[in-house]
Amino acid sequence: MHLHNIELHDFGAYRGRQSLDLSVQPGRPIILIGGLNGCGKTTLLDAIQLVLYGPRARCSGRGSRSYDSYLRESINRKANPAEGAEITLEFSIIVDGQERHYRVVRSWHLNGKQLKEQLSVLVDGQFDRILSDGWPDHVEDILPLEVASLFFFDGEKIESLADPERAAAVIESAVHSLLGVSTVEQLRTDLLALQRRQRLSNEDQAVIDQINAQEADHEAAKQDVFDRTQMLASTRSRCDRIQVHLDKVEKSFERAGGKLFERQKELEGDRAAIADRLAAQRHTLRSLAQGPLPLLMLPQQLATLRDQAAREKEADDATRVVGVLEERDAWLLDQLPASVTPAARTALKKKLTTDRIRRESAAELKQSLELPTDMLQQLSALNEALSRDASRARELLKESAATVDHLDDADRLLAGVPDKKLIKDLVDERNEAMDELAVAKAELRRGEEQLEEARSRRDRIGADLERAQQKRVKTLIEMEELNRIVAYADKARETLEKFGAALLRRHISRLEVAVLQSFKALMRKSGLIHDLRIDTDKFNLTLADSDGEPIDPGRLSAGERQLLAISLLWGLAKVAGNRLPSVIDTPLGRLDSRHRQHLADRYFPNAGRQVLLLSTDEEIDENLLGRLKPSLAHTYTLVHDDTTFTTTVEAGYWWTAGVPHVA
Structure with missing residues (x-):
């Protein structure tokens, strides 16, 4: 929890609007507020408690007066009671990893004789009606009242802790409320109450209890829907931020050749496939x-061979018929009829003789290769095969040329792949962003599902409640179920009792070490106290020498007992993790100069991440003031007229030289 600002309007001695910036920085946790006695230091401490806890606030000026009377008398005497005080x-707190900014405004005024009080709560600048109406319960989740009393303390608190007998009660309260032991006890009490409720046998009372439980469940379900809606909006915003970051990384990754790096195996596979295709094409060509x-x-030799084959075929054909031509010619002449004239007979004979001579000449070749008689058919088949293979070869050559171009392109792409060492950081950043985005989107999906489930549950409980209220159906609760609940509640209470005892021992042990270290750091006599023990039953504080x-605590001086009380509060803060602001009023009353210096040097700068220090001059x-200067975030003086x-x-502050208002 971190306080940012407090504004008082006509509250107590504070006239008009008085504002204090309470924000701090790392290494500068202290806001120093000075004021003489009666100027309003304690009133400021009361204001912080009053705005948070209202009628439950433990204000020092209230005494035994009623809350109504206290508010009436807290309006500044110069202010108009009808306008009242405010x-x-x-402040801000961390909820589910996100910082939430709260603005709590408590005001009251007189309307005639009646006192009217209003409380409004704004979260991240938006008014929240549900929180405003249920603030007393919600503030207990943020800062329980019992815990606040250990961090908002004045000189009277320190005086009470300085008494060992009175300190036991404070130690017991602190251990139980601040360190979670009371939660275990409350669980045991709740289980006991559950057992007693289960033993109720009155049927009408059971129905009433059921309706009451359904009403409570319905309110819880509505709050759950609201909370999940807020969480979903936060998750969606985080997804958007991560996506923007991932887009930037993607651009840097792409500019560095990341896309080629991602496709390296694919590119290598493509190149191998292209190389295999080129090898297959070349194999086919071979x-x-x-x-x-x-x-x-x-081509010329084939043409010559074709001509030679034709001549040899012709010679072969002539050789086959030339021997029978004379007999054929004589037979033809004999077949001529008698009516044919001698001149015609002579002319025909001459033609037959000329044909026979020509054939005899064809049969006589100057050169014979003795080619096969079907050589012409073979050459025709060869010509068809050559035409077909030539066409296929041209296609393959064209395809292989294109494949070579593709192979060159693949080589160029692979040459552009960056070295893994050069792109490793970008790859890691990109993967981390992608993983983070995937987780955020998964969380977003779960949030949407959970929101839908919460809405369904709200509607279902609302419908059940409406039916129960309308019909007021009376049902009997089976004893077996009741007995089972009671039995398991007994076991759970036994387990919680053991757990609470173990938790108490553990916290007491840590607290002993923290208080002893704190006391040794503040004491002027460093060797006086060697050991410190806290009884787990009565919570008495026991000191031991070397x-x-x-x-005997009585051997300690009043100042040393006061330091012991401060050490106890400091130790509690350490064990609790210093997560809450500390408001310390008039802490140096009985201390000598050396002890005061120890507090200024060792305690105040380390009492917590935020320390409001109220002091006189x-x-x-x-x-x-000079010793505290390096740790100061702001200084103020309360001036009383x-x-x-x-x-x-x-x-x-009073001595302002060298001490700026905002360090």
Whole structure:
């Protein structure tokens, strides 16, 4: 919890609007507020408690008066009672990893004789009606009242802790409320109450209890829907931020060649496939080259061979018929009829003789290769094969040329793939962003599902409640179920009792170490106290010297007992994790100068992440102010006007030289 600002309007001695900036920085946790006695230091402490807890606030000026009377008398005497008074406190807390900013405004005024009080709560700048109406319960989740009393303390609190007998009650309360032991006890009490409710046998009372439970469940379900809606909006916003970051990383990744790096295996596979295709094409070309295809390089020789085959075929044909031509010719002449003239007979004979001579000449070749008689058919088949292979070869050459171009392109792409060492950081950042986005989206989906489930549950409970209220159906609760609940509640209570005892021992052990370390850091006599023990039953504080002998607290001076009380509060804060602001009022009353210096040097700068220190000019004097200077975030002085009996807040401390208002 971190306080940011408090504004008092006509509250107590504070006239008009008085505002204090309470924000701090790392290494500068202290807001120093100075004021003389009666100027309103304790009133400021009361204001913080009043705005948070209202009628339950443990204000020092209230005494035994009623809350109504206290508020009436807290309106500044110079203010108009009809306008009343107002306290505004701004603070932030971490909820589910997200910082939530709260602004709590509590105001009251007189309307005739009646006192009207209003409380409004704004979360992240938006008014929240549900929180405003249920603030007393919600503030207990943020800062329980019992815990607040251990961090908002004045000189009276320290005086009470300085008494060992009275300190036991404070230690017991602190351990139970601040360190979670009371939660275990409350669980045991709740289980006991559950058992008693289960033993109720009155049927009508059971129905009434059921309706009451359904009403409570319905309110819880509505709150659950609201909370999940807020969480979903936060998750969706986080997804958007991560997506923007991922887009930036993606652009850097792409500019560095990341896309090629991602596709390296794919590119290598593509290149291998292209190389295999080129090898297959070349293999096919070689296979074609092993056939008749090379004969295309001898076109003239093939033509000569074709002519020679034709002549040899003609000679062969002539050789076959020339022997029977004389007999055929004589037979033809004999067949001529008698009517044919001698001249015609002579002309025919001459023609037959000329044909026979020509055939005899054809049968006589100058050169014969003795080619097969079907050589012409073979050459025709060869010509068809060569034409077909030539066409296939041209296609393969064209395809292989294109494949070579593709292979060059693949090589160029692979050459553009960046080295893994050069792109490793970008790859890791990109993967991390993608993983984070995936987780956020999964959380978003779960949130949407859970919101839908919560809405369904709200509607279902509402419908059940409406039916129960309308019909008021009476049902009997089976004893077996009741007995089972009672039995398991007994077991759970036994387990919680053991757990609570173990938790108490553990916290007491840690607290002993923290208080002893704190006490040694503050004490002027460093060797006085060697050991410190806290009884787990009565919570009594026992001190021991270096020999292990107990030390009577009465041997300690009043200042040393006061330091012991401060050490106890400091130790509690350490064990609780210093997660809450500390408000310390008039802490140096009975301390000598050396102890005051120890507090200024060792305690105040380390009492917590935020420390509001209320002091007079004699407690934090000029010397201690100089020691605190490196740890100061803001300084204020409460100035009281004795004529009007009003207080105003001014920046700076009494000795302002070298001590800025905002460090």
